[in-house]
Amino acid sequence: MEHICDELKKLNGRLNIKTDVSMKEYTTFKAGGRAACLVEPYDAASLSDIVKLCREKDIDYYVLGNGSNVLFADDGYDGLIIHIGADMADMTADGDIITAGAGASLPSLSSYAASKGLSGLEFASGIPGSTGGAVAMNAGAYGGEIKDVIVYAEVCDIYGNISRLCADELELGYRSSIIQKKDYIVCSACFKLNAGDIKTIREKMSDYNNRRREKQPLSYPSAGSTFKRPAGYFAGQLIEQCGLKGYTSGGAMVSEKHAGFVINKKDASAKDILDVIAHVKDTVYKNTGVMLETEVKIVGKENTLNIITFGYKYEKPPVCDMMIDVRSLPNPYYVDELKDKTGNDDDVYDYVMSSKEAEECIKKIKEDILEYVKKEKRLPIVGIGCTGGRHRSVTIARALKDSLLKEEYTVNLKHRDIDK
Ligand SMILES: Cc1cc2nc3c(=O)[nH]c(=O)nc-3n(C[C@H](O)[C@H](O)[C@H](O)COP(=O)(O)OP(=O)(O)OC[C@H]3O[C@@H](n4cnc5c(N)ncnc54)[C@H](O)[C@@H]3O)c2cc1C
Structure with a gap:
């Protein structure tokens, strides 16, 4: 990662760059591991230059604001954090x-x-x-x-x-x-x-803030509501109903004040917090049949699903654990107005995804990923290939990302051959 810091310094001497950064200091959960490098752009142009550099040098990055809705795993993040701050x-x-x-x-x-x-x-x-x-x-x-x-x-x-x-x-x-x-x-x-x-x-602002102080555990580090509101329910109510207020693992706890908040009671590791989240989800599902979805974004090697799209007419990416061949899906390359576009364009996306096979393909890939996780106890690096690596593979990767955003995964997409 040293080389990215050097590259960033070469790119622009004005950038604020830090190495080996504790993500506890950048997140309101005050938990989690370290990031290899962090950079703070100061305007849209400097941000654009950083993104272009990352693309050119194949560097993974994660965008961070005030860190009030993110949890970094204890094993940290070995890419670049682009911190949009003061x-x-x-x-x-x-x-x-x-x-x-x-x-x-x-x-x-x-x-x-x-x-x-x-x-x-x-x-x-x-x-x-x-x-x-x-x-x-x-x-x-x-x-x-x-x-x-x-x-x-x-x-x-x-x-x-x-x-x-x-x-x-x-x-x-x-x-x-x-x-x-x-x-x-x-x-x-x-x-x-x-x-x-x-x-x-x-007056309205102070009324809202008083209500927060009254109802929310603001004296402890947290990321606010840990779970999204499930349709027709309130996450906090379901969690309380299941007797989970005060449930603890290590330094993490379901708040006694508001069951929708998992708090860092005392020096919690990210694992403590993730254990509480997993227990809450499991218990609520068993007792009520409602599957809670986390609102908090979980970032870390263990939670990152890497997807590489590619074209079979070039070589297969050797790092992949799973290869998905989507060459049997309808090919936008043969539609005049779509030929020169890519799966990042919505009309190409809609064309591919409107086929029944595409839907089935997504379902099958998700099942295969789950199967792999069950067997190998880790997420695979997934390769998705079509003929040229520009239309169908990119579309399927995007659609897969959309559907996996609902799970606790961070999905990292790399479109290897899209510019060829
Ligand atoms: C005590 C407490 C109370 C809260 N109350 C509420 C509430 O009432 N309502 C509510 O909606 N939320 C609430 N939150 C959650 C949180 O504050 C919001 O989700 C907030 O919008 C997250 O902003 P952030 O800058 O902290 O984002 P981060 O936590 O840094 O990031 C969250 C997500 O946004 C992305 N992101 C951040 N900055 C950018 C950017 N510039 N461009 C693109 N993507 C970006 C990140 O990649 C990540 O996916 C609360 C949190 C806490 C700790």
Whole structure:
């Protein structure tokens, strides 16, 4: 990893670069291992240069905001952490429009809006994330969410290209967005608010914050609600109903104050936290039939599924544990308007995924992965190949990632031959 630090220094002398970083210091859970290298871009252009360098040198990276919804495993992360923080936190107001750098914290963004007499971001005043993380997660509370106020986000794609995505294009849903699905990085976001009375706005913010202090275990490190709200239920209620309040493993515990929070009671390792999560999921499922899904992102070697797409007309990637051949799926290469595109384009994706075979293919790959995990006790490196490595393999890898985002996996996609 030393070489990436050297490359980054060569790339841009202004970048703040750190090596062998404790992720405890960068996450609100205050747990987990170390990252090999961390870099802090200071604007969209420096971010784009970092992404391009990573692509060119084949370096894995993970984007981190304020670390309030992530847990790094104890074995750490051996790629590059791109930390979007205080160096990208500018905020400006123009009438009822506020634009904020992705690194601006939500509480400061909310206060800034209040100071300008703008209403709409009160819900965010107690959410300890960054603006970029909030867009990626479509953060929300007390009936408000990012989706209600965002106009557009400036994003960097996996090739380092900067563009704007309007609200519709962001596909914001419950704790989900196109940002997570397509690995975009949010550089900044623009919000449309409503003129309001400063005093009333501030009263609303302090009411929300009082309610949080009353109900949530804010004196302990955590990542907020550990689980997503299952349709028709509240995760906290189900967990409490199963008698799990106070359930402990090592230093981690289901909060006595709010059962939806797993807290770091005392010097918890990531394993302690993951053990509590696994026990809660298991018990709730056995008792209620509801499978809880974690809202917290779990990052680490053990939880990372690496998928490499490739073309059979070039060589097979030798590192793969499993090879999936998708050459029997309908080929967009033979459709004139799709020929020069790739599986990263939505029309190619839709063309491939509209076939029944594609759906079956995803189901089969998931079963094979589970089978492999059962046997080998680790996640495989999965190779997905089509003829040229640009259309069908990329589409299937994207669709697989989408469906695996619901499990506790971080999915790392590498499209080896897409540019050929
Ligand atoms: C005490 C507490 C209370 C909370 N209450 C709420 C709540 O009421 N509502 C709520 O929705 N959440 C809540 N959260 C969770 C969390 O604060 C939100 O999910 C927040 O939006 C995460 O932002 P972050 O910057 O910390 O993201 P991180 O934790 O750093 O990252 C979360 C995800 O977003 C991605 N990401 C981060 N920055 C960017 C970026 N610039 N571009 C692209 N992707 C990015 C990461 O890769 C990761 O997948 C709470 C957390 C805590 C600790």
